[in-house]
Amino acid sequence: MSVSEDKFLSYYDRYADPIFRYCFYRLYHKRELAKEITQETFLRAWELSRKDEVGNMRALLYRIARNLIVDYSRKKKEESVEELEEAGHTMSHDPSEHLYNSLEFKQLIKDLEALETEYRDVLLMRYVDDLKPREIAEITGESVNVISVRITRAKQAIRKITGKDESRFNRD
Amino acid sequence: MRGRFKSLRKLRLSDEERQDIRDRLILSLDFSVRKREPDRHYTQWPLRVLFLNHKYMFVSIVVVVALALSGATGVAAENALPGDALYSFKTQVNERVRSAFAVGADHEAELQAGLAGHRLREAALLAAKGELNQDLRARMAERFVHHVRKTKQLIERLEAQGNNEAAARLEATLEAQIEANAALLDKLENGSKADVKELKERVEALREDLRVMKERAHEELKAKLDTKPQAEQAAQVRQDVVGKQIEKIKEFLNNAEASADVSADVLAKAKADIADAEKFYAEGKSAAGEGTFVEAIRNFNQAHKEAVEAKVFIKAGDSVFKARDERRRKMMEQGFEKQKENRPAEDSNSTSTEKGNNGRANAGIQGRGEVAADAAVQADVQASSSVGTGLGL
Numbered sequence: 001m002s003v004s005e006d007k008f009l010s011y012y013d014r015y016a017d018p019i020f021r022y023c024f025y026r027l028y029h030k031r032e033l034a035k036e037i038t039q040e041t042f043l044r045a046w047e048l049s050r051k052d053e054v055g056n057m058r059a060l061l062y063r064i065a066r067n068l069i070v071d072y073s074r075k076k077k078e079e080s081v082e083e084l085e086e087a088g089h090t091m092s093h094d095p096s097e098h099l100y101n102s103l104e105f106k107q108l109i110k111d112l113e114a115l116e117t118e119y120r121d122v123l124l125m126r127y128v129d130d131l132k133p134r135e136i137a138e139i140t141g142e143s144v145n146v147i148s149v150r151i152t153r154a155k156q157a158i159r160k161i162t163g164k165d166e167s168r169f170n171r172d
Numbered sequence: 173m174r175g176r177f178k179s180l181r182k183l184r185l186s187d188e189e190r191q192d193i194r195d196r197l198i199l200s201l202d203f204s205v206r207k208r209e210p211d212r213h214y215t216q217w218p219l220r221v222l223f224l225n226h227k228y229m230f231v232s233i234v235v236v237v238a239l240a241l242s243g244a245t246g247v248a249a250e251n252a253l254p255g256d257a258l259y260s261f262k263t264q265v266n267e268r269v270r271s272a273f274a275v276g277a278d279h280e281a282e283l284q285a286g287l288a289g290h291r292l293r294e295a296a297l298l299a300a301k302g303e304l305n306q307d308l309r310a311r312m313a314e315r316f317v318h319h320v321r322k323t324k325q326l327i328e329r330l331e332a333q334g335n336n337e338a339a340a341r342l343e344a345t346l347e348a349q350i351e352a353n354a355a356l357l358d359k360l361e362n363g364s365k366a367d368v369k370e371l372k373e374r375v376e377a378l379r380e381d382l383r384v385m386k387e388r389a390h391e392e393l394k395a396k397l398d399t400k401p402q403a404e405q406a407a408q409v410r411q412d413v414v415g416k417q418i419e420k421i422k423e424f425l426n427n428a429e430a431s432a433d434v435s436a437d438v439l440a441k442a443k444a445d446i447a448d449a450e451k452f453y454a455e456g457k458s459a460a461g462e463g464t465f466v467e468a469i470r471n472f473n474q475a476h477k478e479a480v481e482a483k484v485f486i487k488a489g490d491s492v493f494k495a496r497d498e499r500r501r502k503m504m505e506q507g508f509e510k511q512k513e514n515r516p517a518e519d520s521n522s523t524s525t526e527k528g529n530n531g532r533a534n535a536g537i538q539g540r541g542e543v544a545a546d547a548a549v550q551a552d553v554q555a556s557s558s559v560g561t562g563l564g565l
Contacts, residue, residue: 009194009197009198012193012194012197013194016185016190016193016194017183017184017185017190020183020184020185021180021181021183021184024183025180025183035185035189035193038185038193039193039196039197042193042197043197046197104179105179105180108176108177108179108180123177124177124180127176127177128177128180128181130181
């Protein structure tokens, strides 16, 4: 049975922020672009859910968002945060400006940028989006084992990058 | 590891951003559902792609502006109702073009307040035609709320900029739009209470919000105009503006009355509003005379609201009542047609000597037809009455 409008809007209310975050950290911190992709993600999910039964709406949303981001990234040349800021695309006039300006946030972004895309992606999904390895596997189309191994390696990689902050990573 | 990423999880959409995307989604869900209805032909999908995508929005607006402003489609679409083929043109092209050309928060707020009124008026027209089904009611309510929310956001922005004068004017305009169109629904005397529950709840919640907003704005104005010369000057400006507006609307009312196109119902309501506007205006002048300038401004704003309400009611009222009367006329005719369908058998068996009797019999049938039609109208009135009473507008 397809999803009713009310039910779908309740999904939006629940997942708008997580999907937006997912897009934001993968779209080189372009807020407006992340909002557009978020909107398009929900529109596509709605169209799909009208046609077929959706078992896991959360996973579907992430999968759509992921595909849209991949499409976008193929078309656009990647820009680093520094380049964006130099070009005037800084995140000023933005409700989360205070967050971007925090040292901790900046450092984390820098650490993540130093990681391979695959590692960065699983770390964000696991520890920011709070997805289980099974859900990450469903979204990425990999097996659960592959994802578990990738998470372990990603953790090792970021520990290596941060070096002196390692103690903080051992609390997991 | 989770602790390490804690700060990244703090990133969120602002309330305004979240609501904005939600509103766009609602519009799109609407299109998606309607496209599947076999008896309706919608063209929203391409329009959605053009207008919901920021990248194409500006170009789209430029391309369609000529169409919308000069084309017959744009003009024809103005009278379209939800469910009509041109309705998407009206909301996605005409209204968006106007919005794109509204310069500044006050113009945009004025436009949005007008659109909130439009949505209620459309609901009233549909109710008058007996076409305000559950699905449409929910959608009209969503759209109405969307425009009111936008207006309120813009009013708040104006207040934040210190433009309390414009904010007060727009609050009065928004309130007038809601009141006038809500009064229309009231006068229709149709619908069942359960049918309009959703719309009623939305309108009532917004009215309450508006009351709170007005009170807050009044207090802020009081605090801001702490010096007598400032307050006196603001009251004087408001007095002049509202005085002129009342005169203009009175002229509009007189012209409407002279044209004899406007029903007595509509004229009576509009005249009562104008009388109230004049009463509040006089009270405002008297308060200004006594040196209570903030109180004077409040009265002038109330006068402004009553005057605008009269104008909105004249402009909208007749189309709604005509639609209602047309529906009643059709129902009467249908009542007669049904009776006629039963008559040929009797006529074919009748002889010339029986014709007199048949004439009387037919008169009897016709009488029953009228009774049936009256019953249908009664049912209609009962069915429609709850749109008004249910709305409690």
